[in-house]
Amino acid sequence: MAQFTRVSRSVGLITLQNPPVNALSAVARQGIVDAVKRALSDPKVKSVVICGQNGIFCGGADIKEFGTNITGPPLVPMIHAIEASNKPVVAAIEGSAFGGGLELALGCHYRVAHSKAKLGLTEVTLGLLPAAGGTQRLPRLIGVPAALNLITTGRHVTAAEALQLGIVDQVTDHNAVDEAVKFALSVAGKSLDARRISTYPCPCPSDVDALFEEVMQKVRQSARGAIAPIACVQAVRAAATLPYSQGMEREQELMATLFTSGQARALQYCFFAQRAVGRWSMPSGARWDTSKPRSIHKAAVIGLGTMGRGIAVALAQTGLSVVAVETQEKQFMEAKKMVSGMMERGAKRHGTAPPLDKITYSQNIQAVADVDLVIEAVFEDMALKEKVFQQLSTICKQGTFLCTNTSALDVDHLASQTRNPELVVGMHFFAPAHVMKLLEVVYGPRSSPQAVATAMQLGKKMGKVSVAVGNCRGFVGNRMLKPYLEQALFLLEEGATPELVDGALEEFGFALGVFKMSDLSGLDVGWKVRKGDGLVEPGLASGPSARIRQGRRYSPLGDLLCEQGRFGQKTGQGWYRYDKPGSRVPRYDPWLHSFLEEYRTQHGIVARRIDQQEVLERCLYALINEGFRILEDGIAAGPEDIDIIYVFGYSWPRHRGGPMFYASMVGLAKVLERLEHYHQAHPDVPYMQPCNLLRRLVASGSPPVHKWKEAIKKLRSQL
């Protein structure tokens, strides 16, 4: 797992060999320890280079080992032994040096990086801190403020930035291993006294307390309840205030708390889940590894409203030629300007040229005749979409994939409007489409595996986390959102306030509570959908039937606000008040509170005290219950798919691992018991009735989340 060879006569070359990312597994660590001993005891070796095979230095500790009984030599003494060596050791960094990989490099006396390499202490993203000396060495090398920034965010830096910060000594466009060998030859025999980072004093601003107080405040605000960033600050503080050996003790102490935390488990689950969703499968048996995607060179977007503009930008930024079609003159002119502006801002951020020439605009749908794939993003109106799909089916060349960005409509019905329904899939982007990472790829019963594979591959190229899901109203994300939103309204009716509900959800870790989110996206969007569903009855009707629609409990609160023109941020009023239309800071609105009181009086509701726990249980368990139904229906292949959709599309706090992982942490029996309790209390809310799959999982002993897929398969075969 680490090969030793002697090159250029006197350089000991140690190559990490643990594909795919040369993670520091027990065997890899043993390999390094043995190879270093060999290099140091070989009198012909005057200096040493450590590199990784296959163009990647090292992806850090082996995350798969966490949570198991870890054996093999520990990292800290291994890195100390390298640093203490009296022969110079040079790290040759290609590809990535992340987490323990960068810590290994920091234990070396010199670092040579390829210009395309990326470096980072990424542990915080896994709920940990750099515990192989990273929190103690990095601040000594680059100073406290820069180290804090890197360690608390886990961000990747380019080789150029690493050189500027002083993390690496040399950057090369040539073969980094060859350059490192040359470098090692040039430093052989030189004193290493000034090259052992652990012996450096920690350069620190004079007012350490003020600096750390300020940083801690900022980190707490952005952490949304995550504990690892806080521990990272504490560890760096130890570097700034304690001698190295005591700082190392503090690093280990803090790591010990994080290592076994539920948050670390959740974040590591997310890491693997994000990769697992790429290995999609369909109920037909079609799979990612047996379905060949087709290359897409030219794509079209139909409808340049909020979504179409973002999608066109994202496609052009991927390097595709794009035909952008908009029929309304005003929208057409506005979209052209906005799309160019979005591309220019994006290019400025990345220091690249805006891909303006990649997009051609047209007001005529005939312009899409020669594209390989179309993404339709016209109004959410089935009759209009039917017409567009009929047109596309006749206009487009043979084999063009036809995709819809619908939020909830029946993809299979749209497919039935075309000559080749197997070419139709949903590509459900999230707003703003050029920024949000999530893409739901929706397959209908007739979608071909090739169409799904092509949409998944295109999503990946666009930098999205793509999840393949089945076709149903709202697919996965929006289907689960409905009971969550409704519970929030019911809580208001019963005595809660938007501030209380949002406060509970934000404390849980959501970036925005449900009412702030609703103000941001616009109350009119849901109003239109409910009108289409025949649920909206104008006016403030009284009597029990006013709050029962289509046989189940219904809250008209959102409709009543819309009737008042309160659409949220865009109108300056919604669940909160804003300084002016378009302002973003929500303020307490006395009008809303009197309105709620009046509403309760009119309906004979006596407001009761509702606590944060009830808010969380009702909103989250309703959403989770729908998640179980989605698994039961086979709409999502496994809990990872649902969790990744919620983490990337709905700001579910990543350190809680997604709704299904969260349910497993709470305990399925407890979730079931609370759902039963709330269903008894609210029998007119059918979706509070615990789903069969949840009952069966509990009956079968509540298997851990990674065993659900298997358990579901087994339960299905018993039916």
Ligand SMILES: CCCCCCC[C@H](O)CC(=O)SCCNC(=O)CCNC(=O)[C@H](O)C(C)(C)COP(=O)([O-])OP(=O)([O-])OC[C@H]1O[C@@H](n2cnc3c(N)ncnc32)[C@H](O)[C@@H]1OP(=O)([O-])[O-]
């Ligand atoms: C008491 C204990 C004391 C501990 C001491 C602390 C030490 C240290 O401070 C802690 C760490 O280093 S924490 C670690 C800090 N390190 C990080 O945070 C880096 C995490 N890794 C990455 O960011 C990316 O994988 C790379 C950018 C390295 C490659 O990206 P790419 O080219 O797009 O490829 P990809 O698709 O992403 O991965 C390919 C396959 O490799 C798999 N795998 C990957 N890394 C793994 C790992 N470390 N391990 C295991 N497996 C790992 C991945 O699951 C996938 O498997 P699959 O079965 O095929 O699905």
Ligand SMILES: NC(=O)c1ccc[n+]([C@@H]2O[C@H](COP(=O)([O-])OP(=O)(O)OC[C@H]3O[C@@H](n4cnc5c(N)ncnc54)[C@H](O)[C@@H]3O)[C@@H](O)[C@H]2O)c1
């Ligand atoms: N807005 C969101 O947050 C969001 C998120 C995900 C999905 N969606 C879905 O994306 C789709 C578009 O939503 P939006 O918010 O961008 O709507 P929008 O109202 O902002 O834009 C729709 C655009 O389509 C144009 N259009 C209408 N008929 C057309 C035709 N025949 N040919 C070409 N252009 C036509 C309209 O002029 C308008 O510019 C909807 O299906 C919606 O449900 C929206």
